[in-house]
Amino acid sequence: MTSKTLTGILLDEQAELSLHDLCHACSTSTEWVIELVDEGVLEPIGHEQAHWRFSGPSLLRARAAMRMQQDLQINLAGVALALDLMEEIEAMRERLHRFGLDNNS
Amino acid sequence: MDYKDYYNVMGLERDASQDEIKRAYRKLARKYHPDVSKEADAEALFKELGEAYAVLKDPEKRAAYDELGANWKAGQDFQPPPNWDAGFEFSGGGPDAGDSSAHSDFFESLFGRGFASAQADRGRAGFHAHGEDHHAKVLIDLEDAYRGATRGITLRTPELDSSGHVTTKQRTLNVKIPKGVRQGQRIRLSGQGSPGVGEGRTGDLYLEIEFKPHKFFKIEGRDLYLDLPVSPWEAALGATVKAPTPEGPVDLKIPQGTTSGRTLRLRDRGIPGTPPGDLYAILKITLPAADNDAAKELYSKMEEELAYNPRSELGV
Numbered sequence: 349m350t351s352k353t354l355t356g357i358l359l360d361e362q363a364e365l366s367l368h369d370l371c372h373a374c375s376t377s378t379e380w381v382i383e384l385v386d387e388g389v390l391e392p393i394g395h396e397q398a399h400w401r402f403s404g405p406s407l408l409r410a411r412a413a414m415r416m417q418q419d420l421q422i423n424l425a426g427v428a429l430a431l432d433l434m435e436e437i438e439a440m441r442e443r444l445h446r447f448g449l450d451n452n453s
Numbered sequence: 454m455d456y457k458d459y460y461n462v463m464g465l466e467r468d469a470s471q472d473e474i475k476r477a478y479r480k481l482a483r484k485y486h487p488d489v490s491k492e493a494d495a496e497a498l499f500k501e502l503g504e505a506y507a508v509l510k511d512p513e514k515r516a517a518y519d520e521l522g523a524n525w526k527a528g529q530d531f532q533p534p535p536n537w538d539a540g541f542e543f544s545g546g547g548p549d550a551g552d553s554s555a556h557s558d559f560f561e562s563l564f565g566r567g568f569a570s571a572q573a574d575r576g577r578a579g580f581h582a583h584g585e586d587h588h589a590k591v592l593i594d595l596e597d598a599y600r601g602a603t604r605g606i607t608l609r610t611p612e613l614d615s616s617g618h619v620t621t622k623q624r625t626l627n628v629k630i631p632k633g634v635r636q637g638q639r640i641r642l643s644g645q646g647s648p649g650v651g652e653g654r655t656g657d658l659y660l661e662i663e664f665k666p667h668k669f670f671k672i673e674g675r676d677l678y679l680d681l682p683v684s685p686w687e688a689a690l691g692a693t694v695k696a697p698t699p700e701g702p703v704d705l706k707i708p709q710g711t712t713s714g715r716t717l718r719l720r721d722r723g724i725p726g727t728p729p730g731d732l733y734a735i736l737k738i739t740l741p742a743a744d745n746d747a748a749k750e751l752y753s754k755m756e757e758e759l760a761y762n763p764r765s766e767l768g769v
Contacts, residue, residue: 352627353603353627353628353629354626354627354628354629354642354645355628355629356628356629356640356641356642356643356658356660357640357641357643358631358634358638358639358640359638359639359640359641360633360634360635360638362727373641373657375583375654404638404639407641408639412488415486415487415488416486416488416489419482419486419499420479420482420483420486421479430489434488434489438637441491442636442673442674443673445671445673446671446673446678448671
């Protein structure tokens with residue numbers, strides 16, 4: 349059985365989420381998201397909290413941070429470091445793939 | 454039901470100390486964590502690890518599990534012996550990691566569904582919980598990122614039926630893939646995950662975009678890379694040649710005196726967006742085979758008349 353066509357939100361850099369949207373999507377408190385901002389895991393646009401705007405990838409980072417904090421018992425500074433390193437690794441993997449040096453090509 | 458070898462899952466001997474179990478868990482949890490690991494079945498491995506740890510870290514559960522004996526093999530058909538758990542008492546509560554659906558039939562036949570029913574009880578007592586979010590990958594063609602597309606996605610969701618058994622429900626969703634998507638991006642479909650408990654809201658569905666490998670384009674972000682073969686005379690004399698793009702062939706000007714490996718940029722011919730990506734053509738000079746007299750003669754003539762030493766810079 350096929351349902352009607354659904355349109356989701358593409359979580360790219362153009363997507364804009366408020367602090368409330370982000371908390372809702374992560375089922376978490378504003379305090380926790382503010383901690384992520386203080387730790388530099390998330391970098392919202394806008395100065396005051398009420399006007400913060402988060403990009404699509406911010407939502408993915410916040411969710412990954414949440415899972416890693418719960419499952420691996422690492423503090424937010426450790427989560428921030430791991431996320432930065434993982435992003436760097438991902439960029440390098442794409443490079444390797446382009447030069448045909450990864451295992452998948 | 455299949456027997457599960459929890460020691461094997463954690464890479465431990467049966468006489469491992471509690472400290473060793475904890476260390477093995479921490480190490481493997483980092484290795485198989487779905488957010489960290491690149492292994493395709495990381496999520497399943499991580500769940501299996503969580504289950505193994507839930508049993509082995511708890512001295513009571515571990516003792517009961519050990520009682521089954523060491524002669525079982527992983528995957529072997531298993532039924533718990535009658536009264537196998539006599540003399541053991543489980544304090545309930547279950548593991549702190551994961552939810553009830555994370556556990557295998559094997560686990561539940563041994564240790565019961567205490568954790569799951571505790572959760573359901575809380576539901577009845579006015580407990581509210583957000584429904585689980587779901588994750589799936591959607592495979593698309595590179596061309597779909599240029600034009601946008603609609604893809605049918607089949608999801609299998611575990612559900613509890615009225616008698617409390619887990620069944621798998623299959624559903625198909627048609628989802629719009631917007632123009633300009635890139636590898637690894639997610640689309641969030643609000644309210645398409647599991648239903649919540651009590652007044653908890655329904656979970657969401659996250660779709661990860663993955664491109665099918667393309668025959669000749671390599672994708673990096675919004676940019677595309679193409680190995681474009683050119684003949685020696687096209688490279689030496691310059692020429693206008695056809696080059697493929699996902700939107701159809703274009704004419705590409707090869708400058709006179711082009712060397713192999715030179716990269717030409719076709720601006721804005723990558724994946725659309727703000728800004729759009731570029732397409733890079735990496736020129737590869739290929740040689741016609743000298744497999745007939747006429748070709749051999751031409752090569753000999755070049756050798757005689759060009760006096761070319763490709764290794765002059767190497768001093769030989």
